[in-house]
Amino acid sequence: MTVKLPIYMDHHATTPIDPRVLDAMMPYLTRVFGNAASRSHVFGWEAEAAVDESRRQVAEAMNASPKEIVFTSGATEGDNLAILGAARANRSKGNHVVTGATEHHAVLDSCHELEREGFEVTYLGPDRAGRIEAAQVSDAIEDRTVLVTLMLANNEIGTIHPVAEIGAVCREKGVLFHTDAVQGFGKIPFDLEAMNVDLASVSAHKLYGPKGIGALYVRARRPRVRLEPILHGGGHERGLRSGTLNVPGIVGLGKAVEISMAEREEEARRLRRLRRRLFDAIIAEVPDVSLNGPELPSIEADGSLVPGSEDRRLPGNLNLSFAGVEGEALLLGLKDIAVSSGSACTSASLQPSHVLKAIGVPDDLAHASIRFGLGRPNTAEEVDFTIGAVAATVRRLRELMPVSGA
Ligand SMILES: Cc1ncc(COP(=O)(O)O)c(C=O)c1O
Numbered sequence: 001m002t003v004k005l006p007i008y009m010d011h012h013a014t015t016p017i018d019p020r021v022l023d024a025m026m027p028y029l030t031r032v033f034g035n036a037a038s039r040s041h042v043f044g045w046e047a048e049a050a051v052d053e054s055r056r057q058v059a060e061a062m063n064a065s066p067k068e069i070v071f072t073s074g075a076t077e078g079d080n081l082a083i084l085g086a087a088r089a090n091r092s093k094g095n096h097v098v099t100g101a102t103e104h105h106a107v108l109d110s111c112h113e114l115e116r117e118g119f120e121v122t123y124l125g126p127d128r129a130g131r132i133e134a135a136q137v138s139d140a141i142e143d144r145t146v147l148v149t150l151m152l153a154n155n156e157i158g159t160i161h162p163v164a165e166i167g168a169v170c171r172e173k174g175v176l177f178h179t180d181a182v183q184g185f186g187k188i189p190f191d192l193e194a195m196n197v198d199l200a201s202v203s204a205h206k207l208y209g210p211k212g213i214g215a216l217y218v219r220a221r222r223p224r225v226r227l228e229p230i231l232h233g234g235g236h237e238r239g240l241r242s243g244t245l246n247v248p249g250i251v252g253l254g255k256a257v258e259i260s261m262a263e264r265e266e267e268a269r270r271l272r273r274l275r276r277r278l279f280d281a282i283i284a285e286v287p288d289v290s291l292n293g294p295e296l297p298s299i300e301a302d303g304s305l306v307p308g309s310e311d312r313r314l315p316g317n318l319n320l321s322f323a324g325v326e327g328e329a330l331l332l333g334l335k336d337i338a339v340s341s342g343s344a345c346t347s348a349s350l351q352p353s354h355v356l357k358a359i360g361v362p363d364d365l366a367h368a369s370i371r372f373g374l375g376r377p378n379t380a381e382e383v384d385f386t387i388g389a390v391a392a393t394v395r396r397l398r399e400l401m402p403v404s405g406a
Contacts, residue, residue: 011375054254078201157293158317209256
């Protein structure tokens with residue numbers, strides 16, 4: 001069977017829109033164009049009904065109530081609103097925030113902004129697998145701590161944090177807990193009540209939905225979370241996010257979430273199988289490859305976890321370093337396959353990834369890393385093509401650039 005080139009294998013960066021999502025959105029891009037805030041006519045009512053339905057879909061998927069969902073332009077805005085909004089609203093209680101060194105820049109840069117405003121931020125270091133444990137969070141919390149922000153799953157190495165345990169610690173100590181759930185939501189279990197999460201950011205374009213739309217969950221009771229808005233205007237979204245609602249985007253988000261939840265477990269099994277196939281073959285064919293991030297779990301033939309085995313990594317994530325090869329050269333060599341490198345992820349900068357650095361990967365191996373992000377459209381044939389291309393490209397580059405001692 002021939003595969004269609006180029007192959008897209010960068011689903012942590014973004015995902016294509018699922019055709020079912022596009023179908024759901026189309027009427028709202030054409031016929032049903034009303035402003036969801038228009039209360040005086042049917043155009044507005046129809047738009048508002050669609051927004052309500054999406055709010056219900058998103059809330060249900062995370063075990064929240066619809067009124068706790070605030071639509072945003074994506075997770076960057078959600079992270080900013082949660083972190084800046086919660087810290088500023090609680091400034092009188094304290095000026096300390098806890099986060100992790102492997103967070104996305106949307107979180108880290110929001111924390112840096114708080115530092116400029118006089119807050120102190122503790123950046124917890126992960127273990128070699130990229131995990132931050134609840135005990136570290138517990139030790140870092142002080143009387144003046146107002147917020148803990150730690151991601152559900154990492155976008156580079158796929159590490160899944162023990163969010164339920166971290167949430168329990170935060171709840172016990174009376175500190176608000178925000179999680180950037182972008183990469184994990186719709187892919188791994190996520191239950192706000194069971195995990196004691198107070199604020200959670202998600203984004204549609206990581207879930208086969210459209211770009212430029214996301215949601216922030218804001219807990220309404222036990223405790224009621226207060227946020228200072230960062231956008232000011234017409235008072236939409238209970239005053240937390242002014243601006244005319246992106247109705248087609250919101251409809252797309254709701255549909256994307258609904259589909260992801262319905263297919264989540266089966267998709268996780270399929271992706272674990274594809275990832276195992278990719279990893280085992282690369283390891284067998286290419287010498288001097290190292291795995292960045294958590295070990296892969298033991299799986300059954302159908303991709304389900306062997307009893308007693310836990311997947312500490314997003315099912316579609318694989319991050320490998322190829323000693324003696326420049327990641328950029330590898331990306332160029334793999335021109336038919338869209339993947340990303342640990343040195344290119346921070347747009348245009350050639351700094352090695354802060355995530356790989358934080359887990360102790362030396363700079364040369366960080367520069368030699370490739371992130372594979374398997375997703376819904378990928379097939380076994382595409383994985384086999386990728387294996388062959390990676391093996392051939394690494395071999396060729398190593399011949400061209402012999403590294404002393406390697
Ligand atoms: C973990 C994480 N947080 C936040 C974001 C930003 O999301 P958005 O593109 O919706 O602003 C991303 C996307 O790259 C991400 O992977």
